[in-house]
Amino acid sequence: MPYRSFDQNCSIARSLEVVGERWTILILRDISIGFHRFEEIQRNLGIATNVLADRLATLVEHGVVRKVPTDRPDRFEYRFTRKGATLSPVIAALMHWGDTWESPNGAPRVIVHTACGHETHPVSTCAHCGEVLEPNEIKTAPGPGATAEEIALGVRP
């Protein structure tokens, strides 16, 4: 890799270490829509096999996907772990943003919420009060994992 890793005490940076490499999110998208074998994903994305092998190895190493045996001993499938499944809000949010701002001919795909049966899109809400988390109504502050220096700096304006 031409760049050094993100060396920050930051959960966004740590997430990007796992899923921030080029192609990785699209590989996860493919697994989520039903492509589970290396050849299927490779064909659908049209990426180099060494790049796909590298990205899948990173995802397996970090416990995001696991290799599952099939009936054929020489063949296995990539399936989400629970950790991988919980990336769903990230992928759905990226999709909704692209639908809203970058797809002038309409959404290429829509999300269906099988629990209620309707087409939908994700709405990011507050775990405490349940209201929509409007971008201008959130701020951040040092958390339990902050360094002493970060606590001293506190919240920037």
Next chain:
Amino acid sequence: MPYRSFDQNCSIARSLEVVGERWTILILRDISIGFHRFEEIQRNLGIATNVLADRLATLVEHGVVRKVPTDRPDRFEYRFTRKGATLSPVIAALMHWGDTWESPNGAPRVIVHTACGHETHPVSTCAHCGEVLEPNEIKTAPGPGATAEEIALGVRP
């Protein structure tokens, strides 16, 4: 760039064309927590100035951030447009995933919902019924922007 662009009829791929390059999400994070000048962002991230200039140019070109004049004619600030502000759910979801799975010493930063006054994290909910969008209760289907071929393929298992 060593890789070709994502050439897909997919809103996730289109979002990644704008915000999927290495460092871009961390630049957006810095703007969101109050770093608005080139030098501030560069110093905080410790990245090469040419990389930062390239990423900011892409964000300005796509209308995600805008350059705002300041009192000093030789100095301006980078601020979110509405399009940029609506990336908040993506960034918050990445942060929450990293807090959950990649930060064993606790969250380095916490989100405060200023509307209700409590520490919180984002919950991805259904725009139709308001319930939590559980990963195993969503599927995707061709949308209005699907190609004829994609409509013919329909939903994969």
